[in-house]
Amino acid sequence: MLNEAEERLKQYFGYERFLEGQEQIIEKVLQHKKVMGIMPTGGGKSICYQIPSLLQQGITIVISPLISLMKDQVDEVREAGISATFINSSLSHEETMNRMAGLQNGEYCLLYLAPERLGHTEFLKQLKHISVSLIAIDEAHCLSQWGHDFRPSYMDIPKFLDFVGEDVAVLALTATATPQVATDICQALSIPDENVVKTGFARKNLTFSVVKGQDRDAYILDYVKKHRGQPGIIYATTRKEVERLHQRLEKENIQTEKYHGGMGSEERASGQERFVYDEVDVMVATTAFGMGINKSNVRFVIHAQMPRNIESYYQEAGRAGRDGAESDCVLLFAPQDIQTHQFLIDQSRLDDHRKENEYQKLRQMVNYCHTEDCLQNQILSYFGDAAKEPCGTCLHCTDTRSLQDVTRDAQMVFSCVKRMRERYGKTLVTQVLTGSSNQKIRQFRLHTLSTYGLLKKQPQKNVTEFIDFLVAHEYLMLSDGAYPVLKLTNRALDVLQGKTEVLKKETIVAKTISNEDPL
Ligand code: ADP
Numbered sequence: 001m002l003n004e005a006e007e008r009l010k011q012y013f014g015y016e017r018f019l020e021g022q023e024q025i026i027e028k029v030l031q032h033k034k035v036m037g038i039m040p041t042g043g044g045k046s047i048c049y050q051i052p053s054l055l056q057q058g059i060t061i062v063i064s065p066l067i068s069l070m071k072d073q074v075d076e077v078r079e080a081g082i083s084a085t086f087i088n089s090s091l092s093h094e095e096t097m098n099r100m101a102g103l104q105n106g107e108y109c110l111l112y113l114a115p116e117r118l119g120h121t122e123f124l125k126q127l128k129h130i131s132v133s134l135i136a137i138d139e140a141h142c143l144s145q146w147g148h149d150f151r152p153s154y155m156d157i158p159k160f161l162d163f164v165g166e167d168v169a170v171l172a173l174t175a176t177a178t179p180q181v182a183t184d185i186c187q188a189l190s191i192p193d194e195n196v197v198k199t200g201f202a203r204k205n206l207t208f209s210v211v212k213g214q215d216r217d218a219y220i221l222d223y224v225k226k227h228r229g230q231p232g233i234i235y236a237t238t239r240k241e242v243e244r245l246h247q248r249l250e251k252e253n254i255q256t257e258k259y260h261g262g263m264g265s266e267e268r269a270s271g272q273e274r275f276v277y278d279e280v281d282v283m284v285a286t287t288a289f290g291m292g293i294n295k296s297n298v299r300f301v302i303h304a305q306m307p308r309n310i311e312s313y314y315q316e317a318g319r320a321g322r323d324g325a326e327s328d329c330v331l332l333f334a335p336q337d338i339q340t341h342q343f344l345i346d347q348s349r350l351d352d353h354r355k356e357n358e359y360q361k362l363r364q365m366v367n368y369c370h371t372e373d374c375l376q377n378q379i380l381s382y383f384g385d386a387a388k389e390p391c392g393t394c395l396h397c398t399d400t401r402s403l404q405d406v407t408r409d410a411q412m413v414f415s416c417v418k419r420m421r422e423r424y425g426k427t428l429v430t431q432v433l434t435g436s437s438n439q440k441i442r443q444f445r446l447h448t449l450s451t452y453g454l455l456k457k458q459p460q461k462n463v464t465e466f467i468d469f470l471v472a473h474e475y476l477m478l479s480d481g482a483y484p485v486l487k488l489t490n491r492a493l494d495v496l497q498g499k500t501e502v503l504k505k506e507t508i509v510a511k512t513i514s515n516e517d518p519l
Pocket residue numbers: 015016017018019022039040041042043044045046047
């Protein structure tokens with residue numbers, strides 16, 4: 001069967017060999033197993049169900065959350081010569097009936113299906129007359145409450161799998177699954193551990209940087225001007241911000257398109273098309289842009305604000321360099337980004353447990369912005385990839401500043417946190433260390449602590465940044481909740497006892513943009 005799979009790969013797609021993970025997945029699918037494939041964006045997930053759909057009698061159903069993209073997806077596989085169709089709410093009843101009849105008559109190998117359809121009794125009744133050999137679940141992380149994109153309609157999938165029966169193969173696919181999310185998916189779909197196929201998550205051609213303490217607009221303008229002629233995406237958090245940045249760039253005679261949910265669908269589509277077909281270099285967009293967009297030559301992705309978690313960040317940044325060529329992923333960080341996300345989580349209708357989960361993810365995103373370790377590795381370890389060699393190309397790996405011994409300063413911070421009985425947040429700890437005097441300090445009698453004013457000579461901003469660094473490097477941790485308090489970890493206790501030292505790069509200087517002329 002595997003030889004045949006390889007033949008189909010050549011015949012339909014023109015590829016000589018499988019990419020990492022594809023063969024393993026396809027082999028298990030052809031044995032009617034329940035399988036999960038975790039591969040990065042651009043890793044070649046679609047072929048893992050498209051090839052089996054050509055080799056098996058029954059149809060392959062692909063459950064996909066992206067209704068707006070289904071038509072394009074189907075057009076694409078049809079171009080490769082695979083008979084495919086889709087069913088979602090955009091079709092009339094009559095058209096849906098036609099397609100169901102076509103499926104019964106064996107006219108299609110592949111059916112792309114919106115998850116909402118799984119609960120329709122009429123659909124299920126008709127499906128009884130159709131032989132199904134594989135159910136593929138795209139964006140499987142939507143199934144997990146702990147994922148970054150939970151979709152309630154995905155909760156119908158386990159019941160649906162029971163409905164189609166045991167001998168139908170199942171393939172859950174995702175590019176972003178933390179270990180917790182992966183476990184969740186496996187449990188919901190009864191996928192045994194040995195059938196989880198996970199390929200490396202590293203994207204070697206991506207260079208990650210975090211830029212702090214710089215004027216964002218100035219940075220973006222400078223960057224885009226220095227990279228004229230190169231396609232890139234600039235992500236902003238809000239529609240308003242997209243409009244503003246777009247105008248700003250246009251004013252500088254930089255041709256850009258914009259994309260956000262507040263625009264009409266035609267305007268959005270035409271802008272997207274101009275970007276995809278290289279008629280314009282820069283796209284300024286909210287995160288609504290990019291899902292399923294197959295533009296391989298994106299040379300940079302700049303986040304004008306910090307995203308809400310690392311899953312979203314890696315997915316969005318990962319849209320750069322799908323062709324394998326060197327590309328930049330720059331995150332512009334400012335402390336107010338944290339407050340924006342805290343506010344959004346707070347205002348959301350999530351229950352307390354899920355809110356807590358969101359805060360936790362946000363904290364890890366913030367740690368990414370404050371770490372001095374390899375940025376690529378920081379992301380990989382978030383997704384449970386074992387620690388590897390530093391990437392060698394990210395901002396921190398190429399940072400030549402020398403390390404300073406900051407053990408004494410760290411000890412002062414730790415003893416202050418301890419004296420404050422691990423009951424206060426970053427702001428108050430900073431104020432005590434720098435010897436500020438205000439009503440809160442007096443009210444809690446914090447000015448009487450022996451650690452009061454220990455770092456008096458330092459500006460508050462430096463002390464706050466130093467605490468951020470200590471949190472990012474896991475000497476300190478922030479407790480759960482909307483008003484997190486600082487606590488000591490075992491690493492900090494070791495430092496207090498003089499067992500280990502703390503090293504830090506001299507001062508935080510943002511990476512300067514290379515002046516190399518793009519060829
Ligand atoms: P994903 O869904 O994992 O992001 P895709 O399925 O869209 O990735 O595949 C990404 C790109 O890799 C596509 O252009 C696809 O044609 C290509 N690709 C897939 N499998 C192979 C292969 N075996 N050899 C070469 N290219 C491949």
